């Protein structure tokens with residue numbers, strides 16, 4: 001692993017060039033794979049390198065790495081990725097790394113990379129082949145409801161064309177008809193429902209192609225494509241642990257799903273506390289719905305937190321992580337965090353300092369996977 005890490009450290013500062021070189025090699029020598037990628041490659045570029053870094057770092061936690069790679073392998077079916085595509089990708093990757101790792105590259109490093117790539121691709125291929133036995137590579141979902149909740153947030157409900165399985169707290173990737181092969185991740189905003197409908201909260205972000213199309217253009221009747229459910233921010237309600245939830249902005253979506261699931265399981269003597277942060281009161285678009293649930297279920301508490309305005313009645317003020325740090329104790333809690341990556345990171349820091357063990361803190365950093 002040392003050889004992998006050392007070469008990555010050299011390539012990281014020139015990651016843009018290394019990745020561009022990788023794609024140039026790939027498309028030159030294997031033009032047949034070009035159609036699997038979006039027309040514009042800008043976001044795709046740093047995705048690949050980030051995924052590699054994550055895999056290299058993840059080797060310290062092989063169980064989590066295997067889970068994540070399995071999800072990646074299943075998810076890649078939606079691009080039309082075939083088993084035969086993996087070897088040429090590995091070959092071009094090694095060549096690109098060799099070129100940019102400079103003096104850090106030698107025969108042993110190359111061997112280490114080939115081994116790691118074989119391991120990664122084998123896990124992905126096996127997961128994809130297993131999924132192919134039971135589920136389609138992607139689902140079509142017809143938009144059946146499109147509600148604007150704020151100037152730039154829409155709540156979108158779709159009806160998948162085939163049964164779709166997921167758990168509260170998870171997310172999936174979505175592709176719109178307007179930006180082919182550009183996929184973005186969105187969390188499911190409700191627990192699985194008997195009618196099989198799926199709901200997402202989407203905020204149009206500056207220069208976000210997919211999010212702007214979903215908020216400003218999508219309408220009932222439009223058909224989206226969905227990848228399989230992924231993500232580890234799920235809760236075992238049967239264990240009955242007290243829950244602490246930190247949700248920032250549209251990060252409320254998976255928290256709302258988890259709260260609904262908790263309602264289905266019943267209180268069972270445990271408590272669920274939700275800190276829901278936004279910049280202004282108008283952006284707390286799920287607050288009324290959550291307050292209704294809290295009024296019916298005494299084990300549920302919802303605390304709105306505003307970071308962009310002065311004190312207001314019934315509302316806490318400040319950045320969400322710091323506000324959570326002022327409350328507590330949180331030692332016995334299971335914690336879930338969802339929102340902007342900076343919020344999630346700072347939130348994790350606050351919770352660790354408050355004595356919550358790392359293994360009881362769950363998040364997926366969806367924002368990091370998928371801006372736009």
Ligand SMILES: NC(=O)C1=CN([C@@H]2O[C@H](COP(=O)(O)OP(=O)(O)OC[C@H]3O[C@@H](n4cnc5c(N)ncnc54)[C@H](O)[C@@H]3O)[C@@H](O)[C@H]2O)C=CC1
Pocket residue numbers: 171186187203247248249250251252253254277278279305306307308318319320321337338339340341342343346363364365366367368370
């Ligand atoms: N499963 C997940 O992790 C999900 C993540 N998201 C992500 O959540 C984000 C939501 O964005 P917006 O609605 O625009 O939220 P936002 O940028 O308006 O932030 C919401 C709240 O988060 C906190 N916050 C924001 N930046 C912070 C920082 N640097 N340090 C500490 N606290 C901070 C503040 O309390 C703020 O009021 C997106 O990045 C989206 O991708 C959305 C849904 C699910």
